[in-house]
Each structure stands twice: as C-alpha cells, then as structure tokens.
Amino acid sequence: MSFKNFKVVPKMIFGRGSFAQLDEVLAEERKRDDDFVVFLVDDVHQGKPLEGRVPLKAQDQLIWVNVDEEPTTKQVDSLTEQVQAHAGKTPVSVVGLGGGSTMDLAKAVSLMLTNPGGSAMYQGWDLIKNPAVHHIGIPTLSGTGAEASRTAVLCGPERKLGLNSDYTVFDQIIMDPELIKDVPTDQWFYTGMDCYIHCIESLEGTYLNEFSKAYGEKSLDLCREVYIDDHPEKDDKLMMASFMGGMSIAYSQVGACHALSYGLSYVLGYHHGIGNCIAFDVLEEFYPEGVKEFRQMMDKHNITLPKGICKDLPDETIAKMVKVAKSLGPLWHNVYGDGWEDKVTDELLTGLYRRI
C-alpha cells in the first residue's frame, strides 16, 4: 500500500479585510517594470465595490469571466489565448477572484500558459508536465474547497474531469470572509452544502483516516454553526469550513452523492452545488443522519429543491447518467470498500435517479 503525497497550498492569508493585502502579495512577484498580472474576476462583481479594489496596474490584464455555465476546456483555451496575446510574454501571476468556477479557471489558465496544446489533453491525473505560472485563489463564494484542492474541474469534449496535478494547487490563497457576505441565499446554501456533503461523504467513507477525520469533523461542526445556529460570525466559519472540507476529501474521497451529481451535471447540466443537493436528498439509505440534518437546514433557510426531474425522462437519458455515475470507481470504493463493483449495479443507480 502506498500513501498519497499530498501537495498543500503553501501560503495563505485568512481574515476580514485581508483582500487589501493582495497588492503586497503581488509586489513580490513583480520583478520588472513590465511584469504583468492577470486577474480573472467573476463578472458578478462588475460595477460593484470589489471592482475598484482590484490592485490593477497599467500593464495588467483584467478579464471578466462569466460562469453561468460551469468552466469548459474551450473556455480555458480561449482565455489562455487572450492572455498570450496581451503582452507577448507570460504573466507573473494569475489571480482567480470568484467562486469555485472562477478559481478553477484561474488554476487551469495558469497551467495552460506553460503546457503546450489544449486543456482537454490534460483532463485526468498527473498529465501536466510543466509547473504553472504563479497563481492565487481568492474565494467570493465558499463551499467547494477549490481553494485547497489539486484539481481544476472542466467540462471537456468527452467528459467532465479535472486537471489533477501537484502543479494545479494554488501558490497562494487569500480567504477574506467579507467577500462572501452578499451571496444570494440559494447560492450560499447550495455551495455551502457542497462542503457539508464533502464532510459527510469523507467521514462515512471507507477511505477515512485520522487526517481526513480531523478536518472533516471540524468542518462539519462549522457547517452546523453556519446553517443551524446562524452564528454571527457565519461568514468566517463557512470560509474555514470550505477549506477544511477540501482538505478532508483531498486525503480521502467523496462518495455516492458526488457520483450521482456528476451524472446529473454531465447529462442535464445541473451545477455542482444544486446537483449535489438534489442527489443528496434521495440518499437517506446511504447517509441517514446527514440527510436528516440536511433537510432541517433546508427547512430553516426555506430552500425548495426541484422535484421529479428524472421521473419521466427516457430510459436512454437515465442510462447515460448511470454510466457516468458508475464510472467513478474511487468514489464507490470509498462508499463500499473492496467488492464495490458487485454492489453498484445499473438497477441500484437507475432506481436512485428515478427518485430524483
């Protein structure tokens, strides 16, 4: 048996107002007068106060990114070309400012600036050959754990799969809880539940170990303070929960909910957060306590999920989702342990999807 050699984010700043330190952090990367920085910023912030706080110098490039659809390899390739065309040289840092989608775009662009060919070539594990350009993640929406992980999830021509590598990990993250205060309730809930579900899947899984347990348990406590206790410092707590949930799954694995959710997302286009919520709601047999508490949280925040989505879908559409869900071996291995292949049948998965 060999153990994972987990690359963690080497530098992080945490605290209210810490976004103001971005300029200082970048100053260390800017060595020559014409060195430039690329800011990939979620366009939800366009025209908002945050826009004026981006420490942009004359030679820098600010690109507003739209994440109405989750990131694609095509989008990454076109952003990379845009950056390459900016100054005829490589930027000294790529900053991603937004939710999981924007952070993943920044990770992917920083990798594609130093690795030849299109990003779809690198969907998989450890296919990246060259170190990325220095890259910084700054969440304005918390839950995915993308700030902590070694993947950048992309929808490609054939599948939704991340660029998983040690080089994908951010060189720096800045976690400023003030940046998430205006997220609309539904989105705050869906993305926050991504974190809650990471914890449940990690803690209930066969891959669990003391490292993942330490992060997962603490993250779960923080989620409860946020979504049940309505703690006055809930933004700080959710931001930390997201990071710790990411750390937990990085050294274990996600489970049944993420497997179903990937199918929903690939075939029907549901976004990660809401897709997870919809899938989790039919998984009481897998995660009885977790699903019960999740429903309490939904009630408390008046969240209603779409129902009956898959009930009347053609068999072949369900079969496509079943295929995606079934292909995620490590997730099912985490759920059932050895011999998962016999347990994860088409009937089981079809039955679950039909209830969604």
Ligand SMILES: NC(=O)c1ccc[n+]([C@@H]2O[C@H](COP(=O)([O-])OP(=O)(O)OC[C@H]3O[C@@H](n4cnc5c(N)ncnc54)[C@H](O)[C@@H]3O)[C@@H](O)[C@H]2O)c1
């Ligand atoms: N890399 C990883 O480890 C990892 C893990 C889980 C999920 N993901 C990926 O992350 C993506 C989902 O990320 P997400 O759930 O954070 O959502 P997101 O980044 O897709 O954003 C969701 C919505 O929230 C808006 N938003 C972001 N910040 C806001 C703010 N401060 N105020 C108001 N609106 C704001 C965005 O504009 C968008 O409309 C998916 O593509 C998923 O595949 C990656």
Ligand SMILES: [Fe+2]
């Ligand atoms: Fe997730």
